[in-house]
Amino acid sequence: MGKHIITVNIHSLQDTVLGRGCGECQTSCQSACKTSLTVGNQSCRQLKNQEPKKGR
Amino acid sequence: MVHKFIFDETRIVLDVNSGTVHLVDEMAWEIINQYPNLDLSVLYAYLEGKHSQEEINEARSEVQQLIKEGLLFSQDFLKGLYRPPENRVVKALCLHLAHSCNLACRYCFADKGQYYGASSLMSAETGKKAIDFLLTKSGKRKYVEIDFFGGEPLLNFNGLKKIVAYGKKQAAVYNKEIKFTVTTNGLLLTEEISRFLKNHKIFTVLSIDGRPRANDRMRVFPNGQGTYRRVLENISRHVSFCSEEDYYLRGTFTRHNLDFASDFLHLADLGFRYISLEPVVASPEKDYAFQPEDIPYLEKEYAKLARLLLNYQQQRKEIRFFHFEIDLNGGPCLIKRLTGCGAGQEYLAVAPDESLYPCHQFVGRQEYCLGNLEQGITRPQLREQFCQAYIYNKESCAACWARFYCGGGCHANNIAFNDSIFSPDPLFCRLMKKRLECALYLQVKNFKKNFCLNGEFENG
Numbered sequence: 001m002g003k004h005i006i007t008v009n010i011h012s013l014q015d016t017v018l019g020r021g022c023g024e025c026q027t028s029c030q031s032a033c034k035t036s037l038t039v040g041n042q043s044c045r046q047l048k049n050q051e052p053k054k055g056r
Numbered sequence: 057m058v059h060k061f062i063f064d065e066t067r068i069v070l071d072v073n074s075g076t077v078h079l080v081d082e083m084a085w086e087i088i089n090q091y092p093n094l095d096l097s098v099l100y101a102y103l104e105g106k107h108s109q110e111e112i113n114e115a116r117s118e119v120q121q122l123i124k125e126g127l128l129f130s131q132d133f134l135k136g137l138y139r140p141p142e143n144r145v146v147k148a149l150c151l152h153l154a155h156s157c158n159l160a161c162r163y164c165f166a167d168k169g170q171y172y173g174a175s176s177l178m179s180a181e182t183g184k185k186a187i188d189f190l191l192t193k194s195g196k197r198k199y200v201e202i203d204f205f206g207g208e209p210l211l212n213f214n215g216l217k218k219i220v221a222y223g224k225k226q227a228a229v230y231n232k233e234i235k236f237t238v239t240t241n242g243l244l245l246t247e248e249i250s251r252f253l254k255n256h257k258i259f260t261v262l263s264i265d266g267r268p269r270a271n272d273r274m275r276v277f278p279n280g281q282g283t284y285r286r287v288l289e290n291i292s293r294h295v296s297f298c299s300e301e302d303y304y305l306r307g308t309f310t311r312h313n314l315d316f317a318s319d320f321l322h323l324a325d326l327g328f329r330y331i332s333l334e335p336v337v338a339s340p341e342k343d344y345a346f347q348p349e350d351i352p353y354l355e356k357e358y359a360k361l362a363r364l365l366l367n368y369q370q371q372r373k374e375i376r377f378f379h380f381e382i383d384l385n386g387g388p389c390l391i392k393r394l395t396g397c398g399a400g401q402e403y404l405a406v407a408p409d410e411s412l413y414p415c416h417q418f419v420g421r422q423e424y425c426l427g428n429l430e431q432g433i434t435r436p437q438l439r440e441q442f443c444q445a446y447i448y449n450k451e452s453c454a455a456c457w458a459r460f461y462c463g464g465g466c467h468a469n470n471i472a473f474n475d476s477i478f479s480p481d482p483l484f485c486r487l488m489k490k491r492l493e494c495a496l497y498l499q500v501k502n503f504k505k506n507f508c509l510n511g512e513f514e515n516g
Contacts (some may be wrong), residue, residue: 001507004084004115005069005128007383008503012394013075013460014126014133018291021388024199025257026235027148028397028463029415030360041381042388045199 011019058129058413060088060239063359063497069128076127077384083107083115090505094120102401106515131405138394140401140443147195148201148398149186150405150416152218153178153209159241160278163310163336167324169207170191171407171420177212178408180510183219185429186406191230193432200227203392205416210244215286220256220418228337228381237261239306245290250297260298262291265307266319274344288326295328297304300358303330304378310336312346314353317360324368324375335487337469348385348398351483355490366501382461393447396463400426400442414442418470442467445477461495462488 001007025047067085069078080088086103087094099112107115155176157169165267203224220236227234230445238253239261255261264287265271272282295303305328308405311318316333323331335354338345346354349453361377372458397403400414407419410429418424427434437490447453447464456462465480465488472499473481 002118002121005118005122006079006502006503007122008077008079009075009243011075011218012130013073013390014125014130016389017134017391021391023147023402025388025392025394025408026199027201027403029399029466031247036134039098039388039393039463041378041383042302042392043383043386044388044392045250 016044020046022043057132057457058086058088058091061493063493064363066497066500068493068496070457071122071128071130072406072460073132074130075384075387075460076122076130077499078122078128079504081115084119087112087115087119088128089364091119096271101184103461111178117425127500130394131477131484134390134394135448138391138413138446138448140395143195144401144443145195145197146190146402146404147199148188148203148403149182149190150203150403151178151219152202152206152207152405152407152416152419153183153185153212155408156211157241158206158211158243158277159208159283160276162276163276163308163338163342165417166207172175173208173420176408178215178406180215180218180222181406182410182429183215184222185410187223187226187234188217189406189432190234191226191232193204196234198231198235201235201237203239203336205239208241208244209238209247210240212292213244213249217252220258224256228442233258239263241462242287242294245294253294254297254299254302257302260294261301261306262294262303263306263308264288264291265309266316267322270313270316270319271307272440273274273485274308274310276373292326296403301330305331307331307333308336310331310338313348313352314355316354317357317364319512320361320377321364329375330378331376335484336380340470346483346484351486354487358487358490358494365498367513369498369505371504377449379491380498382492382499384494390460393460395446395462397466397502400439400445414439414467417466425453426479436482442477450478452482452485456489457484458485458489458492461492 025042028039028042059070059072061068067080069080069088079488085100094116098107134433157172187339190200223234236258237257240264265275268284271284275283277283305323320331320333329385337345365377365380403415405413405419407418412426412428413419413424426439433439449460450464452465454460466486467477470477470480470486495498
């Protein structure tokens with residue numbers, strides 16, 4: 001945690017390419033929206049049972 | 057690429073390609089504004105009189121460290137390299153249990169539930185065929201999905217029960233798990249049906265628009281009477297049976313209730329905790345369709361809603377708005393974010409006559425019919441178009457900061473407004489961006505609360 005910048009998450013999208021992309025997560029439009037898509041609020045099934053990571 | 061925005065004096069910087077979110081003070085904000093020229097002499101001159109050289113050095117070092125770590129101004133290393141997988145699977149089906157409806161909602165995209173054809177119900181046999189289709193076409197995927205949709209799917213509750221029973225039996229044979237969802241207007245939700253849905257862990261999406269006036273203007277019986285009172289009674293009873301997160305209320309707002317934050321508040325005050333409100337999809341000539349001049353108002357409503365949610369957070373009330381839910385650390389992988397909803401690829405809709413479409417929004421439009429349950433995909437070129445509609449192939453998405461959260465917009469929306477799945481509707485893009493800013497703001501505020509950071513990084 002810096003004095004001028006606080007990084008809220010340590011998730012890096014680049015890190016999600018290797019070993020992910022299994023396609024087991026929920027299909028986006030099958031959830032509550034049914035018209036206006038959002039993928040950012042889906043969860044990764046692989047990570048679901050892991051402990052949430054803390055920020056920097 | 058970074059996206060910088062200020063929400064209620066909180067300065068937030070999203071590094072688009074890494075997905076990293078930074079809370080910054082005023083000085084770091086100014087230094088990031090100067091990127092790529094971070095020469096000290098330039099920064100000293102730019103920030104002269106506002107901050108000491110020592111402070112500037114300090115903030116500049118933090119910025120440079122993040123750049124070095126790939127968490128600020130990072131590159132999109134997949135760009136140009138991504139190709140959709142050649143081994144196509146189907147992992148989710150939307151089953152149109154009923155092309156018929158007991159309501160006559162004024163904004164219905166589906167021709168009052170009939171999808172421009174004859175009124176019909178899906179037979180249990182067709183539903184079972186759909187289950188077999190899903191289980192055999194889903195390759196190695198263990199988790200697959202069935203959504204019961206309509207029209208009003210509970211008009212065919214007997215069919216639903218048979219399909220669920222068959223699905224559970226067959227899923228065990230294939231060593232897969234089917235997640236069932238039903239999207240209903242709630243009118244037929246009896247206690248018996250609610251118990252069945254609960255016992256079979258069927259997720260429910262319940263349609264209600266909010267305040268009585270907003271709901272009853274659009275969601276009406278065939279005789280024109282409003283549905284609010286009867287629907288509220290049923291869904292309240294249903295939700296009392298539900299476990300945590302077993303349901304979502306889903307409302308639509310239109311030009312007639314631009315102040316939709318009040319509808320959210322109304323539903324939250326009634327005790328509902330999981331709420332989604334969606335902008336109506338309509339051609340511009342409709343009286344309830346949004347016009348470009350409505351967008352600033354809608355953006356303000358999203359901001360109002362974010363403050364409302366923040367207030368709930370502070371009171372430790374767990375009330376969720378679907379589009380503000382972002383999981384910054386456990387969210388989807390990059391590949392998922394490129395391909396969006398998966399309609400026409402891994403997600404298909406099945407009509408009662410067994411024909412297949414890219415999603416529920418396309419059902420009944422013959423030009424988008426992909427095949428049928430018997431023969432499978434008979435128009436692979438059409439399916440290929442949907443597979444190719446990932447964000448790097450959409451010109452406006454490739455340069456957009458929101459691309460990895462949005463996924464490129466709804467195909468049906470894009471066709472409605474631009475006649476192309478490759479060209480998102482700019483009006484919806486603006487709403488999406490505002491929703492994401494609100495969602496990121498709430499994440500930052502939540503982080504600050506968890507780490508007891510009171511007051512810092514605000515007002516400079």
